[in-house]
Amino acid sequence: MPKRSSSSSVKSSSRAARKAPLIPADFDPDAAATGDGLFGLTTTAAEANLVVIPVPFDATTSYRPGTASGPAAVLEASKQVDLEDLQYGAIWRAGFAMLPIPKEIALLSKKARAAAEPVIEAGGAEPGNRAHAKALAAVNAASEKVNTHVAKEARAILDRGAIPALLGGDHASPFGLIRELAERHPGLGILQIDAHADLRDAFEGFHYSHASIFHNVMTRIPKVGKLVQVGIRDFGSRERAFVDQSKGRMGGRVECFYDQHLRDRAFAGGARGSWNAISKDIVKRLPNEVYISFDIDGLTPEHCPNTGTPVPGGLTFPEVCHLLEVLAKSGKRVVGFDLCEVAPGARGEDWNANVGARVLYKLLGCTLKTQGLLR
Numbered sequence: 001m002p003k004r005s006s007s008s009s010v011k012s013s014s015r016a017a018r019k020a021p022l023i024p025a026d027f028d029p030d031a032a033a034t035g036d037g038l039f040g041l042t043t044t045a046a047e048a049n050l051v052v053i054p055v056p057f058d059a060t061t062s063y064r065p066g067t068a069s070g071p072a073a074v075l076e077a078s079k080q081v082d083l084e085d086l087q088y089g090a091i092w093r094a095g096f097a098m099l100p101i102p103k104e105i106a107l108l109s110k111k112a113r114a115a116a117e118p119v120i121e122a123g124g125a126e127p128g129n130r131a132h133a134k135a136l137a138a139v140n141a142a143s144e145k146v147n148t149h150v151a152k153e154a155r156a157i158l159d160r161g162a163i164p165a166l167l168g169g170d171h172a173s174p175f176g177l178i179r180e181l182a183e184r185h186p187g188l189g190i191l192q193i194d195a196h197a198d199l200r201d202a203f204e205g206f207h208y209s210h211a212s213i214f215h216n217v218m219t220r221i222p223k224v225g226k227l228v229q230v231g232i233r234d235f236g237s238r239e240r241a242f243v244d245q246s247k248g249r250m251g252g253r254v255e256c257f258y259d260q261h262l263r264d265r266a267f268a269g270g271a272r273g274s275w276n277a278i279s280k281d282i283v284k285r286l287p288n289e290v291y292i293s294f295d296i297d298g299l300t301p302e303h304c305p306n307t308g309t310p311v312p313g314g315l316t317f318p319e320v321c322h323l324l325e326v327l328a329k330s331g332k333r334v335v336g337f338d339l340c341e342v343a344p345g346a347r348g349e350d351w352n353a354n355v356g357a358r359v360l361y362k363l364l365g366c367t368l369k370t371q372g373l374l375r
């Protein structure tokens with residue numbers, strides 16, 4: 001069994017980032033995981049070049065809760081992943097770590113979830129319903145707390161020159177991280193891989209719903225220059241209009257590669273229909289500085305049967321790996337990422353977490369490669 005080491009804090013670090021972190025000289029990447037950290041490594045958050053912020057929060061998941069246990073499940077599953085990577089080589093050497101999973105956020109999630117439940121069951125807050133109004137206020141306040149927590153951790157990581165990433169939690173989790181990154185990288189582009197557009201204005205009355213994340217990002221963070229959506233196959237008429245209305249000038253601030261359109265292009269065949277050509281087109285729409293927001297339900301449902309809101313269709317694992325590699329080789333720089341909506345099954349089935357851990361390793365590889373941190 002891996003030993004639990006004392007938790008480390010980014011804030012206490014006085015070491016400069018971007019130095020090669022210490023991997024023990026006798027560390028064998030092919031041996032069974034013995035370390036306590038992500039992928040069984042021992043790199044501490046204080047010395048890491050890239051730090052993952054875990055967010056065990058899922059107050060508003062509509063279909064089925066469980067993504068709050070995502071960070072713990074992915075951490076556990078990551079220890080089973082082989083460390084040599086065909087696309088990126090020895091990702092493990094580059095130095096990454098995850099902060100301890102914050103118990104106070106997990107508790108906040110439980111309380112907010114309990115408050116949200118009656119509203120979700122009613123299909124949204126009823127106008128004039130006082131109990132619903134009170135529940136909404138409680139959930140919205142909890143979400144604000146999560147945003148503040150995430151922004152604070154992100155600032156600490158960025159202030160010492162390291163790269164921030166996030167492991168959710170539901171898809172509302174990364175708002176604070178995106179806000180901090182856009183502040184430091186005006187014009188930042190977001191590559192969103194997702195089944196849902198997540199462009200709803202205050203879904204069911206919750207301001208920071210998982211279904212509203214990119215409505216919030218695009219309306220409240222003007223420094224985000226571009227949103228490129230991939231794999232989308234579930235959206236409302238107003239969400240579609242939100243995308244359409246952004247067209248016109250320079251291709252629009254929001255561009256959506258709907259899942260069906262990607263398939264249609266492949267079905268039509270020819271060079272244009274190849275996934276390589278499609279991947280290049282997607283990457284071309286992004287500015288030079290990129291944030292990746294990866295909702296696990298962007299993959300086909302057999303990759304994530306327990307996620308909050310699964311939808312048929314979607315990307316396969318090799319398609320996503322190829323898209324990320326095209327991005328990694330494009331000369332653009334990934335300045336941060338999130339992975340959200342990973343949920344273990346009710347009986348502890350670990351398939352979702354297994355897929356999540358493998359996606360996480362690819363996201364790490366892609367990001368670290370574009371930052372020149374892989375040799």
Ligand SMILES: [Mn+2]
Nearest residue numbers: 171194198295
């Ligand atoms: Mn989403």
